[in-house]
Amino acid sequence: MTPTPDLTINGSATINGAPLFAPLTLTLATGEWTCLLGGSGVGKTTILRLIAGLETGAVFDGKITASDGDSVQGRVAYMAQDDLLLPWATVAQNVCLGARLRGQKPDLARRDRLIKRMRLEDHMGKKPAELSGGQRQRVALARTLMEDRPIVLLDEPFSALDARTRADMQDLAAEALHDRTVLLVTHDPAEAARLGQSIVVMTQMGVTPCQPPRAPAPRKVDDLETLETQGALLRLLRAEAA
Amino acid sequence: MKLLSALAATLFALAIWQGIVSLTGLPKFILPGPALVAETWWQNRWLIAEHTWVTAVEVIIGLACGTALGVVTALQLANSRAARVLVQPTLVFTQALPVFALAPLLTLWLGYGLWSKVAMAVLIIYFPITSSFFDGLMRTPPGYLDLARTMQASPRAVLWHIRIPAALPSLASGLRLAAVYAPIGAVIGEWVGSSQGLGYLMLLANGRAKTDLMFAAMLTLGVFSILLHLIVRRATTRMAGEAR
Numbered sequence: 001m002t003p004t005p006d007l008t009i010n011g012s013a014t015i016n017g018a019p020l021f022a023p024l025t026l027t028l029a030t031g032e033w034t035c036l037l038g039g040s041g042v043g044k045t046t047i048l049r050l051i052a053g054l055e056t057g058a059v060f061d062g063k064i065t066a067s068d069g070d071s072v073q074g075r076v077a078y079m080a081q082d083d084l085l086l087p088w089a090t091v092a093q094n095v096c097l098g099a100r101l102r103g104q105k106p107d108l109a110r111r112d113r114l115i116k117r118m119r120l121e122d123h124m125g126k127k128p129a130e131l132s133g134g135q136r137q138r139v140a141l142a143r144t145l146m147e148d149r150p151i152v153l154l155d156e157p158f159s160a161l162d163a164r165t166r167a168d169m170q171d172l173a174a175e176a177l178h179d180r181t182v183l184l185v186t187h188d189p190a191e192a193a194r195l196g197q198s199i200v201v202m203t204q205m206g207v208t209p210c211q212p213p214r215a216p217a218p219r220k221v222d223d224l225e226t227l228e229t230q231g232a233l234l235r236l237l238r239a240e241a242a
Numbered sequence: 243m244k245l246l247s248a249l250a251a252t253l254f255a256l257a258i259w260q261g262i263v264s265l266t267g268l269p270k271f272i273l274p275g276p277a278l279v280a281e282t283w284w285q286n287r288w289l290i291a292e293h294t295w296v297t298a299v300e301v302i303i304g305l306a307c308g309t310a311l312g313v314v315t316a317l318q319l320a321n322s323r324a325a326r327v328l329v330q331p332t333l334v335f336t337q338a339l340p341v342f343a344l345a346p347l348l349t350l351w352l353g354y355g356l357w358s359k360v361a362m363a364v365l366i367i368y369f370p371i372t373s374s375f376f377d378g379l380m381r382t383p384p385g386y387l388d389l390a391r392t393m394q395a396s397p398r399a400v401l402w403h404i405r406i407p408a409a410l411p412s413l414a415s416g417l418r419l420a421a422v423y424a425p426i427g428a429v430i431g432e433w434v435g436s437s438q439g440l441g442y443l444m445l446l447a448n449g450r451a452k453t454d455l456m457f458a459a460m461l462t463l464g465v466f467s468i469l470l471h472l473i474v475r476r477a478t479t480r481m482a483g484e485a486r
Binding site for chain 1: 383384385386388389390391392393394395396399400403404407408410
């Protein structure tokens, strides 16, 4: 893994001439989890996709820069709400997808380590359809880690999971990605309060930085300050919506 | 249970058939009854078998060639915008031409033998195969493509590892359609000009007012088509099921 740079996105976006988000500046600090919290349709996923270099359907006027001056492309790993596991491939094959797509030989020892770390060693030969939602998301996380990129983009990866599995996945992801520059896009104030080392609320007007709780992430679900932050974030979201 | 219901449906159809024959009292050269057709079938079993074999060979070669051509065309279309612009309209236009109209031409070009029938079968299945596989290739779930992009996959790798496997269920449904159409193509070819095959036998029997033999040949063709469809269905379950 190459050293992780700071990442700054600066600009505005329009869809068919209508503004999607006003000019904004968002900085992802090195080795930190930045949680971008917002309601539907404010463009938070667009920001993530712009960084990932994916189609957005919006016109972006601005730039995305890394503090080391290198291109961001090729240094990001991406994980979405849909686990995007290939249904015809086994767990082991899905984890190695990146190497296969680049025509490289996958590092099998590393794959096995990651699969073990995600507690999937009993499922290596299974197809995704045989797994539960939480297991599938763990495979997706293993695939993301297999890519070994300094910047990790998470687009509401846990929002389709039940409450318990979601909390487990948050812990697992926070631990596995603690040294990466992570952008987590979410609409869940509780998730942002648990995981964010930096929390930003996004609305049509722009982005508002919020004070994260002092405890190190991932915070306990019943940590008082985390719960207070969660409440404050929700208040902010509702005020913006009104 | 499935077998039982198929048997019941067959018996029911035979009863209706016999009922019509008995009620109308039509002469047997107009509408032969099931018993007579069965008897004729048994008496002519070797003759029918010989002609069935000819048709079966035409259909199977036609299926293989048509599938190969369709798959290659779909891949080219999916890979190149130019191919889509240049070829797709023609493809749709050829589908609008009645194959019946082409059959005499094919016989003129390829002769009375096997290849004009194979060509008919190919023509009739080429479009369903091409269009179903092509649709599948163009409808890759966009999330997979996003993921592949962040992994710096080449278009070739994406095609091979993602788009083709994701399109296999569509190809499977095209193949199943093709299995039903291919015998129709071969028989049309035989009608237009041949000296062998079930289509030829049907025409011959009809011309000589041997309506019972015509029925026997026709039912054999029906059974052959159903068997072919079942075999292809069976052969494509993995393809259709696993990629969903």
